[in-house]
Ligand SMILES: Nc1ncnc2c1ncn2[C@@H]1O[C@H](COP(=O)(O)OP(=O)(O)OP(=O)(O)O)[C@@H](O)[C@H]1O
């Protein structure tokens with residue numbers, strides 16, 4: 091019997107615009123459950139926009155995004171979505187400690203009104219330990235380095251115990267040791283059957299870190315198993331315009 095592919099997310103005919111200028115065109119994507127997927131493409135390709143649209147933070151011009159669970163129809167999983175934003179995109183003007191930020195992950199599950207329970211505090215502590223930030227729990231988030239903030243965001247997403255994760259360049263600006271720690275975490279999430287979508291710039295490491303890849307540049311150039319779609323021709327199509335641009339500048 092043919093196995094039915096299970097999708098965590100299905101995107102149909104998605105077009106997203108800022109003001110009236112579309113920056114993502116006719117996106118059709120199916121993200122299989124349990125994949126560790128890289129989203130690659132040049133600067134300005136629409137990667138962050140895609141993630142924001144999937145999270146419902148941006149309203150698409152057309153199209154639909156569906157989150158699914160198992161075989162039993164179209165159960166919405168919106169509450170079970172974890173998000174690690176692109177670093178530098180969050181302005182920490184308000185006072186919040188590292189622990190507060192990680193606890194926000196728990197509140198996502200619990201609702202804002204609820205006070206953190208002992209279990210939540212314990213979970214927050216565990217997740218901070220996982221990213222090597224346990225000692226910083228009472229530090230103001232604004233007083234951390236960029237790489238440290240990135241790790242705290244990751245701990246927050248882990249505390250959410252989501253089914254689907256979206257991470258916007260989690261490796262940006264982190265040192266080699268942190269990068270390895272993050273890779274280990276991503277693989278752990280995958281082993282737990284979670285679906286993880288990661289915006290990634292380092293093409294060299296794609297085959298090593300990910301099993302699935304989506305190449306985008308305003309449109310989807312290709313999406314599928316790394317072994318099948320991550321090849322020179324598709325990369326050329328994806329990076330074509332910026333490569334030409336660089337050549338004409340240089
Ligand atoms: N708030 C905004 N208002 C208007 N245009 C925007 C806005 N945010 C992004 N854009 C434009 O939309 C396009 C896609 O941007 P997006 O941030 O999604 O790119 P990206 O692929 O994430 O790039 P990067 O690799 O630099 O993070 C770009 O041309 C960008 O200038």
Ligand SMILES: [Mg+2]
Pocket residue numbers: 137138139176258
């Ligand atoms: Mg981006």
